[in-house]
């Protein structure tokens with residue numbers, strides 16, 4: 001089902017005046033400059049903060065970073081008691097997921113339009129949390145609505161983050177209604193072509209269904225696709241300049257996905273050392289949804305306590321990835337946990353389990369932009385890039401939890417939240 005035009009218009013009306021704020025100003029003779037004065041700034045590259053920086057913004061992009069502003073400027077945004085950072089990036093979201101409460105209300109039977117409007121409001125929420133780019137990995141049975149939301153944002157009809165989308169994730173026959181089933185190499189090539197036609201930037205594959213912990217202290221899983229099918233998916237996606245994100249939880253599905261040459265491993269609760277070495281040599285990204293897997297997935301403290309042997313495997317996998325030097329990008333699977341929690345909640349966990357604060361922040365900025373191949377435009381604060389800026393109180397290089405309370409969000413030079 002495709003989203004129709006009148007839904008986009010309704011979404012625009014519901015979104016309110018924020019949508020209008022994204023419209024470009026009409027033709028001034030002089031370039032319109034905006035200035036943001038930051039008490040401190042982390043640019044996404046350095047290991048340290050710079051102090052008293054003025055960001056000059058022209059046409060939505062950073063023109064200069066300097067220690068002084070021209071005197072007598074209009075349009076200066078004063079954040080002199082704040083620390084500025086590049087806008088955050090979550091590379092694994094689900095804006096079309098339904099919360100447990102929404103499911104209880106029967107929302108899965110809502111119309112495509114209703115689901116899409118809800119998705120648009122959650123995209124807006126991501127932006128309010130300071131996530132100026134997201135990669136949304138599966139349209140949750142509302143196929144193509146993610147691509148429509150992404151396009152509506154890009155056209156300035158509704159406010160939201162820069163979005164890359166997967167449309168319906170691929171799995172094999174018998175896998176339920178929230179995926180697109182395909183079987184056989186040719187059938188899966190066709191499914192990739194259909195996803196591309198619906199607007200997929202990424203092909204999401206569910207490489208496993210069902211994961212179990214084995215006595216030897218690993219997770220193994222039940223693979224969905226054959227290696228031949230996975231290879232066909234990867235080949236067809238790459239042939240069309242799209243990339244492949246594999247939901248792969250345990251030993252076998254991760255191994256098959258890595259062998260097939262996917263571009264990112266999502267979750268990776270257990271990754272065998274030899275597969276990690278191949279990930280390193282092939283440049284395959286690891287997107288560990290640490291908060292979901294070690295905290296949010298548990299319904300009660302008792303359940304969490306009982307699950308500690310499994311949690312230790314997940315954390316050990318994460319630590320081995322850091323030691324091996326595998327590229328790690330920030331991805332939370334928000335939507336699998338409720339959007340009332342900011343996806344920034346995962347940053348302190350990544351530090352707790354071995355990253356430096358700068359590494360954790362890079363995973364959610366510069367590194368994530370590299371995974372999305374948008375590093376020419378976003379991920380760091382430097383001349384020429386989009387003015388995607390967040391600000392927080394305190395020093396985020398000492399305490400990354402500061403990102404859970406952003407006080408200021410700008411996307412493309414437009415103030416979203418102040």
Ligand SMILES: [Zn+2]
Nearest residue numbers: 092137333336
């Ligand atoms: Zn997910």
